[in-house]
Amino acid sequence: MRSVLVVILICLSMAAQAASDRQPKVVSLSPSITEIIFLLGKGDCLVGRSSYCDYPAEAKKLPVVGNFGVPFLEHLASVKPDYVITTKLKDKASKQAMESLGTKVILLDDNCFDDYIKCVKMLGDILNCPMSANAEVWRFSKALENFKSMADRVPAASRPKVYIEVWHRPLLTCGGKTFINDMIEYAGGINIGRNEKSEYFPCSIEWIMQQNPDIIICPAMGSGKSGEVAKREGWQQISAVKSNHIYTGIEQDKLYRLGPRTIDGIAILRKYIFDDVKPEQSAAGSEGKAK
């Protein structure tokens, strides 16, 4: 009798172990989430992605089950995920619809660097990889610390004013409550839109001229398009245009996605911002500069 009980107990504990070892099936509807999951070495947990999730290259092999923040419910149901993880949902009602399919929906913020750290930790817990998550949190925090100490060496009054053109039709830039604003600050610049409360806002040409930025960064403009920016009506009087500090042709995802490559994005911004101060660093980032 005792041996039977022992066998049953062993079987139960093995079943429990197997259940806890089973990898959760995850769908990511956000490109930055997909990047983090692959960075944590848990790409095999992903069973679906949004059409915007294109990095790393392995991500493209996954079936598309939605757009960024927009699930295709039937496609989603066909991959039977345990979790749908995203940083935004275009239609809040779709959360309920996904939950009715038996899927747990996790909506994460991505407005600042703290949100990124929280996001990595949470993914570490969900995907049973807290060690990798802690390592990434350490790497990210350490890199930010380095950038901050470098930025602090430049007095606030002499930091260059940066206009980052998120999109050019209409002219769209970022306000103070965005991670792009934080990236500019960590890179040692001052975002001209920092006092605006909204996240991203269409701005007027007159306002840009009044702010008179020292650096213009247009990630959405293709490489070699800086001349077009310089030729815009009236812009010739802006400091950045006069001093030829217009940068285009940048890998947008490093700036527009709050993910593992954000640190690379800050490094790019720093190269552009301190082009004059440290000429030896500017070579890598000067391909898109106005000629």
Place this chain on the structure above:
Amino acid sequence: MSFSNIRRILSEPVIWIGLLVPVCFVIFMCCGTYSAGFSDLLNPSPMLAAVLKLRAARLLCAFVVGGSLAVAGAACQAALRNPLAEPYILGVSGGASVGAAAAIILGLAMISEFFIPAFSFVGAVFALMLVLGMARCWAADTPASIALAGIVIGSMCSSLLMFIISISNSHELNGITWWLLGSLQPSGSMLLAFSAASLLMATLLFTLLGREVDAVTFGEETAFSLGADPKKLSYILLGVSSLLAACSVAVSGIIGFVGLIIPHIIRNLFGSQHRRLFPLCMLTGGIFLMGCDTFARCIFATRELPVGVITSFIGGPFFLWVLSRRRAWEG
């Protein structure tokens, strides 16, 4: 010239509203995020000079677009004898929207900004041709049938636009939405010059045809008895006004309300004689849109509102005030 003659000339609304145009222009030039007083205008810094150049181009664009839409609206209302007719009635705005959206989604707008106005103009003219062709195929010889064909083509264009929007990414969608909302910063001086020339020629033509247009508004039989050819005249009015609207929409995107309301306001204030109505519409529509755009530029420090928001917001109550004033005066 005696004093009474000068007084008589100045009492003519076309003259004094015409004199009001440069006054408004100078006042609006001083308004904007980048502060400038009258004295700064005389001796501007290089940055202010650049800002003023941008403002001047924009005000000019607002005048041309506002004038074109108001003149086109007055012509459409006369041709269709319908007070609700507006310049986009022959599907011009639908065709222009599809053209602009196609330029954005095909990536042509990334190559050059010129493609958006060019495609929207082509789209508008193509839609107009389709409407006129469709009306001809149906042997539709009344203005109402042409308007119906315009509504059909407009609906088809809306479907196409919805399809384009459904397959566009977020940046493209943003571009299409902003184009649809309308903006008066001119992207090319050639198109603006062409639009300005079209406006002057159309206003002159309509003014010369003023008496015949008056006859048409009394009904076809009366028009015939007065020696006018109502069908031919309706075609001219609708065709030319749609071309004017196509030019405006290519320059600035779709700006509503001006073409519908300004002719009504002018009729209420100065009567419905078309020889006077068309030039007054040109001047008042221009001033109205210049004012609305200045308001849209100045209301927030960092950003601009789409001018269409302001045209409806200011124009609606103003129109109601004009109507009530007229009733009180008549009563």
